[in-house]
Amino acid sequence: MPAGFPPHSTTASLPQHSDRGFPFAAAAAAAAGQAPPRPRPAAAMQFMLLFSRQGKLRLQKWYVPLSDKEKKKITRELVQTVLARKPKMCSFLEWRDLKIVYKRYASLYFCCAIEDQDNELITLEIIHRYVELLDKYFGSVCELDIIFNFEKAYFILDEFLLGGEVQETSKKNVLKAIEQADLLQEEAETPRSVLEEIGLT
Amino acid sequence: MVVPSLKLQDLIEEIRGAKTQAQEREVIQKECAHIRASFRDGDPVHRHRQLAKLLYVHMLGYPAHFGQMECLKLIASSRFTDKRVGYLGAMLLLDERHDAHLLITNSIKNDLSQGIQPVQGLALCTLSTMGSAEMCRDLAPEVEKLLLQPSPYVRKKAILTAVHMIRKVPELSSVFLPPCAQLLHERHHGILLGTITLITELCERSPAALRHFRKVQILRLLRILGRNHEESSETMNDLLAQVATNTDTSRNAGNAVLFETVLTIMDIRSAAGLRVLAVNILGRFLLNSDRNIRYVALTSLLRLVQSDHSAVQRHRPTVVECLRETDASLSRRALELSLALVNSSNVRAMMQELQAFLESCPPDLRADCASGILLAAERFAPTKRWHIDTILHVLTTAGTHVRDDAVANLTQLIGGAQELHAYSVRRLYNALAEDISQQPLVQVAAWCIGEYGDLLLAGNCEEIEPLQVDEEEVLALLEKVLQSHMSLPATRGYALTALMKLSTRLCGDNNRIRQVVSIYGSCLDVELQQRAVEYDTLFRKYDHMRAAILEKMPLVERDGPQADEEAKESKEAAQLSEAAPVPTEPQASQLLDLLDLLDGASGDVQHPPPLDPSPGGALIHLLDLPCVPPPPAPIPDLKVFEREGVQLNLSFIRPPENPALLLITVTATNFSEGDVTHFICQAAVPKAPLRLKLRLTYDHFHQSVQEIFEVNNLPVESWQ
Numbered sequence: 001m002p003a004g005f006p007p008h009s010t011t012a013s014l015p016q017h018s019d020r021g022f023p024f025a026a027a028a029a030a031a032a033g034q035a036p037p038r039p040r041p042a043a044a045m046q047f048m049l050l051f052s053r054q055g056k057l058r059l060q061k062w063y064v065p066l067s068d069k070e071k072k073k074i075t076r077e078l079v080q081t082v083l084a085r086k087p088k089m090c091s092f093l094e095w096r097d098l099k100i101v102y103k104r105y106a107s108l109y110f111c112c113a114i115e116d117q118d119n120e121l122i123t124l125e126i127i128h129r130y131v132e133l134l135d136k137y138f139g140s141v142c143e144l145d146i147i148f149n150f151e152k153a154y155f156i157l158d159e160f161l162l163g164g165e166v167q168e169t170s171k172k173n174v175l176k177a178i179e180q181a182d183l184l185q186e187e188a189e190t191p192r193s194v195l196e197e198i199g200l201t
Numbered sequence: 202m203v204v205p206s207l208k209l210q211d212l213i214e215e216i217r218g219a220k221t222q223a224q225e226r227e228v229i230q231k232e233c234a235h236i237r238a239s240f241r242d243g244d245p246v247h248r249h250r251q252l253a254k255l256l257y258v259h260m261l262g263y264p265a266h267f268g269q270m271e272c273l274k275l276i277a278s279s280r281f282t283d284k285r286v287g288y289l290g291a292m293l294l295l296d297e298r299h300d301a302h303l304l305i306t307n308s309i310k311n312d313l314s315q316g317i318q319p320v321q322g323l324a325l326c327t328l329s330t331m332g333s334a335e336m337c338r339d340l341a342p343e344v345e346k347l348l349l350q351p352s353p354y355v356r357k358k359a360i361l362t363a364v365h366m367i368r369k370v371p372e373l374s375s376v377f378l379p380p381c382a383q384l385l386h387e388r389h390h391g392i393l394l395g396t397i398t399l400i401t402e403l404c405e406r407s408p409a410a411l412r413h414f415r416k417v418q419i420l421r422l423l424r425i426l427g428r429n430h431e432e433s434s435e436t437m438n439d440l441l442a443q444v445a446t447n448t449d450t451s452r453n454a455g456n457a458v459l460f461e462t463v464l465t466i467m468d469i470r471s472a473a474g475l476r477v478l479a480v481n482i483l484g485r486f487l488l489n490s491d492r493n494i495r496y497v498a499l500t501s502l503l504r505l506v507q508s509d510h511s512a513v514q515r516h517r518p519t520v521v522e523c524l525r526e527t528d529a530s531l532s533r534r535a536l537e538l539s540l541a542l543v544n545s546s547n548v549r550a551m552m553q554e555l556q557a558f559l560e561s562c563p564p565d566l567r568a569d570c571a572s573g574i575l576l577a578a579e580r581f582a583p584t585k586r587w588h589i590d591t592i593l594h595v596l597t598t599a600g601t602h603v604r605d606d607a608v609a610n611l612t613q614l615i616g617g618a619q620e621l622h623a624y625s626v627r628r629l630y631n632a633l634a635e636d637i638s639q640q641p642l643v644q645v646a647a648w649c650i651g652e653y654g655d656l657l658l659a660g661n662c663e664e665i666e667p668l669q670v671d672e673e674e675v676l677a678l679l680e681k682v683l684q685s686h687m688s689l690p691a692t693r694g695y696a697l698t699a700l701m702k703l704s705t706r707l708c709g710d711n712n713r714i715r716q717v718v719s720i721y722g723s724c725l726d727v728e729l730q731q732r733a734v735e736y737d738t739l740f741r742k743y744d745h746m747r748a749a750i751l752e753k754m755p756l757v758e759r760d761g762p763q764a765d766e767e768a769k770e771s772k773e774a775a776q777l778s779e780a781a782p783v784p785t786e787p788q789a790s791q792l793l794d795l796l797d798l799l800d801g802a803s804g805d806v807q808h809p810p811p812l813d814p815s816p817g818g819a820l821i822h823l824l825d826l827p828c829v830p831p832p833p834a835p836i837p838d839l840k841v842f843e844r845e846g847v848q849l850n851l852s853f854i855r856p857p858e859n860p861a862l863l864l865i866t867v868t869a870t871n872f873s874e875g876d877v878t879h880f881i882c883q884a885a886v887p888k889a890p891l892r893l894k895l896r897l898t899y900d901h902f903h904q905s906v907q908e909i910f911e912v913n914n915l916p917v918e919s920w921q
């Protein structure tokens with residue numbers, strides 16, 4: 001059975017505690033010393049979106065299978081929700097059945113969706129680490145770097161997270177891997193024979 | 202001839218240079234046409250560049266499906282540049298819903314087995330991002346091989362790919378379980394991290410896997426291991442305590458670790474002391490200046506409040522402080538937690554805080570806050586008066602947000618607190634005088650004023666400042682409610698009935714009330730119209746019954762059926778007498794045979810009003826009130842019949858408006874244990890001298906009873 005998105009309602013605001021009824025009931029349902037039976041997680045992180053203050057998407061990494069239409073809808077709604085947040089509000093919000101962790105760095109919003117049992121504070125760290133990696137790679141990264149080199153942003157992310165999980169905690173190692181790949185790419189692009197160039201071999 | 206195509210960066214420049222959306226669209230459509238042509242021509246050299254451009258416009262929201270096949274071609278190419286972009290394209294454009302996605306399985310298989318690490322990395326990354334169940338099944342053997350390869354770079358990726366595969370195809374657990382033990386001994390951080398994730402995933406899916414991993418002491422894994430297992434939990438206690446005390450919390454990373462510790466403690470069967478430690482950590486988090494930390498603290502405390510109630514109670518003041526948060530997601534959590542912390546010893550203080558919160562809280566929290574307060578008040582109210590005050594406050598502050606049964610609950614509460622009737626009606630009157638817009642409040646107030654109007658006018662109530670209210674003011678207020686466009690139909694019903702009840706509670710003449718009632722007789726609202734007409738009839742034709750009908754409601758059992766504030770519609774649970782109600786016969790059949798009683802004298806006999814023999818008199822269809830004898834008339838009652846517990850009483854009233862009229866009410870009561878059925882009572886009254894001839898037939902104790910008798914000894918006062 002493909003891991004899919006939990007069914008979602010159309011409201012994109014505060015937690016759906018009304019579904020679980022009254023606060024007493026919600027608190028009681030939440031736990032009684034024993035963890036409630038957990039659904040099979042789709043991935044620790046479901047997706048990561050980067051977007052500007054005008055709502056323009058700069059990067060979208062999806063770790064769950066969704067149709068293009070669904071992705072567009074989610075993106076549109078989530079971007080709206082996050083952009084509507086006031087500056088003093090906390091970095092976490094509940095949206096549909098997911099926990100959203102977001103942080104703004106200059107003109108870019110970094111927004112992750114995580115599962116219920118995941119640690120929000122760690123996710124903030126993950127976002128920060130990614131920004132650090134971008135910063136190291138591009139040298140004082142700004143939004144323009146990410147716009148003009150979006151593939152590189154993806155490549156860096158793919159060396160840091162895999163399948164929604166952290167694969168490498170060492171900044172050095174991540175950057176080294178990118179370096180190696182970049183080198184390989186350069187070699188691949190060095191001048192070939194003229195014949196190749198015109199497509200004859 | 203090959204037309205030189207735009208470089209990626211140049212395209213981006215051009216797009217960003219567009220001044221309007223339409224211009225942007227134009228640029229992009231033009232370029233997409235070029236790209237399509239280039240794909241059709243099959244140009245291998247620039248294919249990667251074309252795809253990259255396509256991926257860029259795709260991110261802007263434009264269609265890019267025609268690039269899907271190109272991804273496959275690029276992945277199959279031997280150039281690294283091609284593969285890099287090709288795999289990226291696959292992750293962005295292909296997904297398991299398209300059959301096309303299966304076509305890359307072969308390429309991935311090839312790339313996994315050839316030795317260039319970055320290439321293997323690309324393949325694994327793609328597989329773990331968009332690999333469908335079929336792909337995972339096909340490629341599991343390749344990934345398994347890579348788990349134990351020398352290169353840590355590839356191994357860590359293979360491990361996480363295995364995690365993804367298990368999520369998609371749980372049966373693959375058996376493939377990936379065996380290598381884990383060895384992987385745990387690796388030094389490489391990335392490998393260890395991946396392995397832990399893998400083990401976590403395995404253990405979550407299958408308890409059998411747990412057997413292998415008891416000794417591992419790493420936080421996230423501990424959570425799962427300790428669940429339902431005493432021994433592991435014990436070993437962990439010390440470790441967790443250590444971690445908790447030694448973590449440096451000056452940076453968020455430290456707090457994240459601490460939080461993970463707390464989550465672990467919450468999940469495993471930890472010692473009580475450790476749980477208190479967890480609660481205290483969360484309590485400290487509540488004081489942290491970083492609101493993210495406060496947020497996770499509130500959320501976690503909510504999970505713990507039932508199981509570790511007393512520990513969480515200690516942080517109550519801090520929790521209550523959080524009600525003042527400006528961030529709505531924090532204040533909502535603080536509200537839930539505060540409500541969960543209310544108990545009988547702190548109820549007064551907590552309610553004060555919560556009521557203050559209710560006044561200023563954001564609108565979407567109002568309903569929950571109001572319900573929460575009302576429920577807590579019901580559970581923990583120290584006194585009835587406090588309870589009434591609390592509900593009153595909620596109704597005035599957030600009246601529109603309360604649940605529907607709040608009105609019924611409050612009237613029941615007030616009705617049952619006899620000593621507080623005067624107090625309640627005064628407070629409600631004052632509240633109503635200030636604001637007639639909050640419907641639940643208006644309904645309760647109207648009901649109260651109707652019921653206890655006499656107490657309202659009586660003047661003094663020691664618990665409130667004396668307030669002189671005169672009748673005209675009260676009537677004016679109810680009329681205002683009746684006429685206000687803000688009043689719902691139900692509310693107006695309450696007001697009308699209240700006015701009607703006041704006709705017996707107040708001393709003045711009832712002309713004003715009668716006027717209002719008759720006006721509403723032509724009201725467009727059918728419900729109101731019906732009531733008004735009935736009330737009007739009550740005035741005009743059944744005035745002698747009005748007092749009985751509009752009597753004060755008897756106290757209702759709290760757990761009995763909901764007492765409707767409308768006396769008119771209520772089916773009372775409380776019965777004042779021990780009498781078993783006697784079923785009535787339709788009145789029509791009783792009229793005819795009366796002639797027989799009068800020695801065969803014929804002629805029409807009109808009986809104003811019909812003597813209804815059922816207990817409670819003619820009231821059964823209108824009110825279903827229990828047997829309440831009419832207020833003692835100056836003329837004494839007369840018992841005229843008694844047999845085996847069945848009794849007949851006569852009572853007499855001369856209505857003040859019409860002293861020439863003598864109203865005699867026959868009340869039949871069954872004091873015995875046996876039921877009386879098929880009861881028929883017929884009466885004849887000869888013209889003079891005043892006497893009654895009565896005939897009774899009924900079944901009682903399985904016998905048919907027939908009695909005929911005359912009542913001569915009517916009291917003197919009843920004579921003209």
